[in-house]
Amino acid sequence: MTAQIIFAGALLVTLGVFAFTMRRIFLYFKFTKKLPLNDIPKRIMVTLKVAIGQTKIFRHPVMGLLHALVFWGFLVILIGSIEMVIDGLFGTERVFGVLGWFYNFIMASGDVFAAIIAVAILVFLFRRLFMHVKRFYGPEMKPVSKADANLALSFILLLMLSLLGMNTFYLLEAHNEAHEIAGFYPVSQNLADLFAGMSDEGIIFWHHFNWWAHILLIFVFANVLPYSKHFHVFMSVPNVFVSRIEPLAKVANMDNITREVKLMLDPSAPMDAGADEPIEKFGVSDANDVNWVNYMNALSCTECGRCTAVCPANITGKLLSPRKIMMDLRARMKEKGPGLIKEGASFDDGKTLLGDYITTEELWACTLCNACAQECPININQPSIILDMRRYLVLEKSEAPSGLNTAFANIENNGAPWQFSPEDRMNWAEDLFLKSRQ
Amino acid sequence: MIEKTKIQVPILAELAAENKQPEWLFWVGSAGAFDDRYKKVTREFAKLLTYFKVDYAVLGIEELDSGDVARRAGNEMLFQMQALQNIEIMNGYGVKKIVTCCPHDFNTLKNEYPELGGHYEVWHHSQFLADLIEKGRVKAPSSMFSDKKIVFHDPCYLGRGNGEYAAPRSVLEAIPSAKVEMKRNKSFGLCCGAGGGQMFKEAEKGNKEVFIERTEEAIETGADIIATACPFCMVMMTDGIKYKNQEERMKNYDIAELLSMSLGL
Numbered sequence: 061m062t063a064q065i066i067f068a069g070a071l072l073v074t075l076g077v078f079a080f081t082m083r084r085i086f087l088y089f090k091f092t093k094k095l096p097l098n099d100i101p102k103r104i105m106v107t108l109k110v111a112i113g114q115t116k117i118f119r120h121p122v123m124g125l126l127h128a129l130v131f132w133g134f135l136v137i138l139i140g141s142i143e144m145v146i147d148g149l150f151g152t153e154r155v156f157g158v159l160g161w162f163y164n165f166i167m168a169s170g171d172v173f174a175a176i177i178a179v180a181i182l183v184f185l186f187r188r189l190f191m192h193v194k195r196f197y198g199p200e201m202k203p204v205s206k207a208d209a210n211l212a213l214s215f216i217l218l219l220m221l222s223l224l225g226m227n228t229f230y231l232l233e234a235h236n237e238a239h240e241i242a243g244f245y246p247v248s249q250n251l252a253d254l255f256a257g258m259s260d261e262g263i264i265f266w267h268h269f270n271w272w273a274h275i276l277l278i279f280v281f282a283n284v285l286p287y288s289k290h291f292h293v294f295m296s297v298p299n300v301f302v303s304r305i306e307p308l309a310k311v312a313n314m315d316n317i318t319r320e321v322k323l324m325l326d327p328s329a330p331m332d333a334g335a336d337e338p339i340e341k342f343g344v345s346d347a348n349d350v351n352w353v354n355y356m357n358a359l360s361c362t363e364c365g366r367c368t369a370v371c372p373a374n375i376t377g378k379l380l381s382p383r384k385i386m387m388d389l390r391a392r393m394k395e396k397g398p399g400l401i402k403e404g405a406s407f408d409d410g411k412t413l414l415g416d417y418i419t420t421e422e423l424w425a426c427t428l429c430n431a432c433a434q435e436c437p438i439n440i441n442q443p444s445i446i447l448d449m450r451r452y453l454v455l456e457k458s459e460a461p462s463g464l465n466t467a468f469a470n471i472e473n474n475g476a477p478w479q480f481s482p483e484d485r486m487n488w489a490e491d492l493f494l495k496s497r498q
Numbered sequence: 499m500i501e502k503t504k505i506q507v508p509i510l511a512e513l514a515a516e517n518k519q520p521e522w523l524f525w526v527g528s529a530g531a532f533d534d535r536y537k538k539v540t541r542e543f544a545k546l547l548t549y550f551k552v553d554y555a556v557l558g559i560e561e562l563d564s565g566d567v568a569r570r571a572g573n574e575m576l577f578q579m580q581a582l583q584n585i586e587i588m589n590g591y592g593v594k595k596i597v598t599c600c601p602h603d604f605n606t607l608k609n610e611y612p613e614l615g616g617h618y619e620v621w622h623h624s625q626f627l628a629d630l631i632e633k634g635r636v637k638a639p640s641s642m643f644s645d646k647k648i649v650f651h652d653p654c655y656l657g658r659g660n661g662e663y664a665a666p667r668s669v670l671e672a673i674p675s676a677k678v679e680m681k682r683n684k685s686f687g688l689c690c691g692a693g694g695g696q697m698f699k700e701a702e703k704g705n706k707e708v709f710i711e712r713t714e715e716a717i718e719t720g721a722d723i724i725a726t727a728c729p730f731c732m733v734m735m736t737d738g739i740k741y742k743n744q745e746e747r748m749k750n751y752d753i754a755e756l757l758s759m760s761l762g763l
Contacts, residue, residue: 119686306609307605307609307659307660307661308658308660309605309609309654309655309658309659309660310605310609310610310659311569311570311610313613313614314574314578317574317575317578318578318582318614320575321575321578321579321582322582324579325579325582325583342574343572370686370688372688372689372691372708372711372712373702373704373708375688375708375711376691376704376705376706376707376708376711377703377704377705377706378701378702378703378704379702379703380702421702421703424699424702425701425702425704426694427654427689427691427692427693427694427696427708428570428654428693428694428695429654429658429689429694430654430658430659431654431658431687431688434658434685447570447572450570450571450572451572451574452572453572454571454572454573454574455572455573455574455575460571460572460573461699461700462699463698463699463700464571464573464695464698464699466698467567467568467571467695467698468568468571468573468576471563471565471567471568471576471580472576472579475528475561475562475580476528476531476532476562476563477528477563477567477697477698478528478532478533480531480532482559482562483559484531484532485526485531485532485558485559485561486507486509486556486558486559487531487537488526488530488531488537488540488541489505489507489540489541489544489556491504492504492505492507492541492544492545493502493503493504493505494502494503494505494545494548494549494763495500495501495502495762495763496500496501496503496763497499497501497762
């Protein structure tokens, strides 16, 4: 009974802290721009493929497979974690055992996955600590980013070791007490042989120790995640669901501009509904100008750097790093969010995302080639934010590189970005002949 | 003996005056009309259209810039002014099907004009030519390239941007020649460096130009010809070949030029 009370208390604290954190983060969403979610059936398909099927992570086949195994393993092990919460609250043991063969299957998968995940995490840690993988470096990868990664990996490693420990000593305890074993544990069975000589008390102690260690680690981990880049664990599947599903090259239309342009081209045109709305700012200059999917992207990014590694600007030594754009957006919202909640959307702390975090030099280096968006394993769309910041610079500040200003003037005057007379548009067709053999 | 027939490129306004409506609008695009190198591609594609007896016309001097560069450089106002005027003209002629050699205009017309009231069936010339090949209409291309190695550089706005990797490759397949791929190809393809308005501005400070990085990759394949399907890629690859002093050994052609040449048009 004492154990149940302690467990209930721990669970309550966990849920309480978690709710507090999540409420704060989700309040920030209120300050982002609306964007409708269309085509739900297509979104479900994309989620099944990209999130559950992990298709995009396989663009790096070896590391991709390891990540996919960790992800699929998590899904299976999650069922066991739910069981542990029920067991903890009601003082039962392996309550899902009543599911029979299905339980055996789930437990066996979880046991094997725990071992696979532990090995994968060791590989990940080894890569981060001892191999100089280029995409883990860069000006935006501060020591805290690296510590964040290593901390999360260590957490997961401990989770898996405690899970295997729990299974191992459960088997030994059941053997000692000669009661029936619920589930099937291919890996832990072999581990149990190693500890067969241990005293009964020792076995009971280590069973309890691993059980509590595992569930408490989950509780702590769940509350560390929202403050870490590994918030990814919670956010990435929903992020894939809400991600952009249009062709990558398509740019979102600015409807408020359409109204103005239509009036300009035809002043007698009837004013559409909505024309009386207050004039909004064009483009993005701060964290609360982005739409909610952009912000979701930033919260889901785990800083893997696959985007930056394929960015033509970054490859050729320019400042732009698509990963940094996502990290900056998240950091800026974290900085400005509390003020927004306190003082509302007009809150101004004298800083902006564009300027204090992201420079115009980064923005103008982008070729909008969409290599970053193509590469992102969870469908983050970096180019749309880059373009929205360019829109702010051009439409609100009239600040574009001089070459582009010349092109704008030419397009406006001659209908082409070069300085040619529109009358010469058919010159290419002069003296054109088709040859044929007779 | 070889006979030359003069091609009179049909203009939509003139056909409309005779109450004729062609099946296709050939959207030439600003680069196709004004860039000296890409004008040659426009000419070769017009020859192909004539050769295959396609019922088409161009807008001629009524065509305005699609607005792709303006939009991607952040000037949404200018983009929409261009787009809405183009749409008004095309809708006025009842345009239904468009073919263009420019992947940027292809993307803009296909994906972005509908939100402004322009709904058309838009084809990139690689898809148009691949379709003719599939229908068996491309007969007896010559073997003039049979001792050449061709490498295809994927334009971002055709490939990654719109998922079309197969069509340009099947056009090249129809031309007797050896084909190679760069290490970064299809969805992994590296940009030529000209997209997103870069064509019209100085590059930011870095340690290399993007077009040089890409041309070096193409040179590594040992190809004799870099095939492209985009006016911007063409400028960049041609510059890259010059920069690397490979002009003697390596040429840069659009897929339409290669097909037209191998058909002897």
